[in-house]
Amino acid sequence: MTERGPHxxxxxxxxxxxxxxxxxxxxxxxxxxxxxxxxxxxxxxxxGNPDAQKSLSRIKYGxxxxxxxxAHVLALYRIAQGRYELDIDYHEACDxxxxxxxxxxxxxxxxxxxxxxxxxxxxxxxxxxxMVRGILVNAVHNSLHYxxxxxLLSASLExxxxxxxxxxxxxxxxxxxxxxGGAHAKLDLGGGGTGLGLYFSATVAALHxxxxxxxxxxxxxxxxxxxxxxxxxxx
Amino acid sequence: MAALPSAKNVPxxxxxxxxxxxxxxxxxxxxLRITISTLGGVKIDMAANAADAINKIERRVYxxxxxxxxxxxxxxxxxxxxxxxxxxxIRSATIFMMVTAERSYEKxxxxxxxxxxxxxxxxxxxxxxxxxxxxxxxxxxxxxxxYDLMENQELRQAVRVxxxxxxxxxxxLLDLLRLRGELLLLLSDFAGARxxxxxILTMREIPWARMGLAKAQFFEENFVxxxxxxxxxxxxxPNYMSAYDWLAKTHAALGDEAATQRxxxxxxxxxxxxxxxxxxxxxxxxxxxxxxTAQNAFESVLEFGKFSDFAEPEDYANLxxxxxxKGEYAQALSVMGNARKAFDHSAEVRLHAAVMxxxxxxxAGDQAAxxxxxxxxRTLFEDTARKPEAVALDMVHACYQLGDQATGxxxxxxxxxxxxxxxxxxxRTEQMFQRMGLHDQGKELINNSSxxxxxxNNRAVKLAQAGDLKGSVELLMxxxxxxxxxxxxxxxxxxxxxxxxxQNGWDEALAHVxxxxxxxxxxxxxEHKKYRMLATLYKDLSAKxxxxx
Numbered sequence: 001m002t003e004r005g006p007h008x009x010x011x012x013x014x015x016x017x018x019x020x021x022x023x024x025x026x027x028x029x030x031x032x033x034x035x036x037x038x039x040x041x042x043x044x045x046x047x048g049n050p051d052a053q054k055s056l057s058r059i060k061y062g063x064x065x066x067x068x069x070x071a072h073v074l075a076l077y078r079i080a081q082g083r084y085e086l087d088i089d090y091h092e093a094c095d096x097x098x099x100x101x102x103x104x105x106x107x108x109x110x111x112x113x114x115x116x117x118x119x120x121x122x123x124x125x126x127x128x129x130x131m132v133r134g135i136l137v138n139a140v141h142n143s144l145h146y147x148x149x150x151x152l153l154s155a156s157l158e159x160x161x162x163x164x165x166x167x168x169x170x171x172x173x174x175x176x177x178x179x180x181g182g183a184h185a186k187l188d189l190g191g192g193g194t195g196l197g198l199y200f201s202a203t204v205a206a207l208h209x210x211x212x213x214x215x216x217x218x219x220x221x222x223x224x225x226x227x228x229x230x231x232x233x234x235x
Numbered sequence: 236m237a238a239l240p241s242a243k244n245v246p247x248x249x250x251x252x253x254x255x256x257x258x259x260x261x262x263x264x265x266x267l268r269i270t271i272s273t274l275g276g277v278k279i280d281m282a283a284n285a286a287d288a289i290n291k292i293e294r295r296v297y298x299x300x301x302x303x304x305x306x307x308x309x310x311x312x313x314x315x316x317x318x319x320x321x322x323x324x325i326r327s328a329t330i331f332m333m334v335t336a337e338r339s340y341e342k343x344x345x346x347x348x349x350x351x352x353x354x355x356x357x358x359x360x361x362x363x364x365x366x367x368x369x370x371x372x373x374x375x376x377x378x379x380x381x382y383d384l385m386e387n388q389e390l391r392q393a394v395r396v397x398x399x400x401x402x403x404x405x406x407x408l409l410d411l412l413r414l415r416g417e418l419l420l421l422l423s424d425f426a427g428a429r430x431x432x433x434x435i436l437t438m439r440e441i442p443w444a445r446m447g448l449a450k451a452q453f454f455e456e457n458f459v460x461x462x463x464x465x466x467x468x469x470x471x472x473p474n475y476m477s478a479y480d481w482l483a484k485t486h487a488a489l490g491d492e493a494a495t496q497r498x499x500x501x502x503x504x505x506x507x508x509x510x511x512x513x514x515x516x517x518x519x520x521x522x523x524x525x526x527x528t529a530q531n532a533f534e535s536v537l538e539f540g541k542f543s544d545f546a547e548p549e550d551y552a553n554l555x556x557x558x559x560x561k562g563e564y565a566q567a568l569s570v571m572g573n574a575r576k577a578f579d580h581s582a583e584v585r586l587h588a589a590v591m592x593x594x595x596x597x598x599a600g601d602q603a604a605x606x607x608x609x610x611x612x613r614t615l616f617e618d619t620a621r622k623p624e625a626v627a628l629d630m631v632h633a634c635y636q637l638g639d640q641a642t643g644x645x646x647x648x649x650x651x652x653x654x655x656x657x658x659x660x661x662x663r664t665e666q667m668f669q670r671m672g673l674h675d676q677g678k679e680l681i682n683n684s685s686x687x688x689x690x691x692n693n694r695a696v697k698l699a700q701a702g703d704l705k706g707s708v709e710l711l712m713x714x715x716x717x718x719x720x721x722x723x724x725x726x727x728x729x730x731x732x733x734x735x736x737x738q739n740g741w742d743e744a745l746a747h748v749x750x751x752x753x754x755x756x757x758x759x760x761x762e763h764k765k766y767r768m769l770a771t772l773y774k775d776l777s778a779k780x781x782x783x784x
Binding site for chain 1 (some may be wrong): 263266269273336355360361363366368406408410439440441471
């Protein structure tokens with residue numbers, strides 16, 4: 001038996017692993033929680049009650065945000081460990097956007113925001129669907145916070161990159177975020193909410209490589225609605 | 236609010252679909268049942284674990300299976316899927332969807348050879364499940380004609396349909412390309428498969444395409460290129476376990492047994508519970524004279540195989556042989572005693588045990604006991620139909636040890652003749668003679684015996700080249716009757732017959748013989764690289780001449 005340090009048994013804990021395993025557990029619990037909310041909103045007491053629906057929708061939004069965050073942290077943890085491998089497959093751009101629109105529909109309704117899908121027909125790409133979905137859902141959640149009434153999802157082909165775009169009619173990104181840019185997003189524990197999401201997006205985008213091309217994210221203001229424009233470029 | 240863009244997928248009618256939900260947590264099961272019923276599904280069954288699921292799948296055909304990756308004790312979702320596919324319990328048309336809390340948890344998805352149709356990451360909403368299922372239903376119906384042809388073994392026609400659909404591929408481009416590559420490999424069209432996978436790799440580096448390319452190169456016997464490919468996969472995707480096995484196999488084909496052992500050790504360190512891999516490691520280490528590693532591996536085989544139907548009497552003999560070489564005779568005997576009990580004194584285990592016992596007693600100096608065991612072994616060996624190469628080798632060894640050279644030589648000769656193209660077995664035979672101090676004698680026996688088979692083959696090929704196809708068929712049939720256990724000879728005979736039929740029309744008597752040859756090889760080695768090609772050729776010919784195949 002080896003001798004214990006002055007701080008006792010606690011010193012043997014591999015905190016990162018405990019942390020990751022727990023996040024995994026929490027995600028499982030969250031799934032049950034998420035389903036319970038979905039079930040609640042279709043129970044008789046809630047069905048004809050707009051206030052109840054509104055509250056439930058807010059709770060659902062909250063838990064889906066927690067779920068997103070946990071997924072980001074776990075993915076970043078694996079990337080940091082060098083144990084993350086992309087699952088590259090061939091996907092249709094419209095398919096991905098449609099799923100995001102369907103997923104966020106009830107939240108959008110509750111906040112009085114229209115979500116539309118612009119042009120994306122006939123575009124395909126090689127990418128990790130779950131990761132790309134994570135990036136785009138994060139961008140949509142940002143828009144949900146700041147948009148006045150419109151969010152547009154679209155895709156296009158630009159210089160050999162598949163470009164996904166999330167734009168809204170908000171006041172746009174603040175200058176300091178635009179300056180640092182999505183690609184150089186830093187984790188700022190003191191700052192607002194967007195740090196981790198953008199950091200995650202930039203990191204995962206860069207994991208997508210094709211020959212000498214590397215994926216990236218871009219933040220801009222303007223676009224069709226004159227608000228924030230989040231772009232994801234995939235090689 | 237603006238109308239949501241509607242899915243382009245044709246909406247699926249879930250009311251008529253049969254669902255199976257597999258999850259160890261009852262709350263999740265009932266929650267999924269509710270989600271499915273909101274999609275219109277009514278025929279929903281539940282299973283709490285893999286065994287329960289297999290039970291249900293044996294009784295009912297399911298259209299859609301939703302399976303959680305972690306299923307508590309016992310098999311996980313991936314292992315369940317592999318078993319279902321291996322036992323052909325689910326059709327290609329069945330949708331198998333894996334539900335996980337995190338995509339990269341434990342197993343990395345891209346590193347799995349037998350992938351489910353889709354992964355669903357928790358949490359997900361009912362609407363997302365509907366979109367995914369509709370997409371899969373559409374994809375399955377797009378690919379259905381190809382699956383049907385594959386199930387009927389009409390592989391060439393399946394390739395043609397792939398080619399047609401690749402004219403306007405749409406969202407299923409990669410699925411079509413992947414199926415096409417797999418079909419070409421099954422058809423033994425290795426050059427075609429190589430080009431198919433190279434084409435995919437110019438579009439994108441995808442591990443399964445790299446794997447397919449390396450396999451095609453392996454079968455083309457371009458082992459250096461194949462080794463590079465498998466090596467690259469192992470380096471980029473350390474969890475792609477089957478790449479380790481192929482890399483080890485390729486090193487063995489290159490004659491580098493040290494490298495084979497290194498790769499297998501790396502794989503075993505990652506996933507120790509794969510019995511076949513432990514067994515391969517044990518055998519390789521034994522022949523590299525690394526007895527410690529061999530002992531470890533063979534002990535693992537017995538330990539992990541205790542409750543599965545994978546462990547065989549041979550596994551006990553392997554471990555016993557290590558103890559014998561180490562001079563630990565009591566241990567060596569006790570392992571075979573355990574084997575007798577484990578297999579309830581079956582003829583097969585008695586043969587293994589008698590051969591081992593005679594070698595052990597002989598080396599320990601108990602001549603009387605050795606002879607008694609040897610006599611039993613000799614009788615059993617003659618009476619047993621199924622004789623694994625390892626037991627034949629041990630038998631040769633025992634024969635020489637106990638002074639029955641004639642029998643030993645006969646068994647060795649037959650072993651070589653049955654496996655004249657199997658480099659590993661020839662090498663092992665040579666090594667055994669070397670250990671007995673009879674290296675030159677062994678080498679001569681091996682060369683003479685395999686030369687006999689090769690000469691016979693060459694004569695038949697010459698006859699065929701000279702235009703005497705009938706003569707070639709007769710010669711090869713003669714060879715196949717003498718060397719019925721030699722897959723290469725038997726398949727060559729079948730090939731000659733089918734070529735003859737192709738040129739001269741259907742001949743039921745000959746076709747019957749060819750069918751017998753093909754069945755015999757399928758029984759012994761269904762993965763033989765030439766078998767599938769010939770089985771397809773047979774099918775094509777019977778269709779061409781209007782015979783029911």
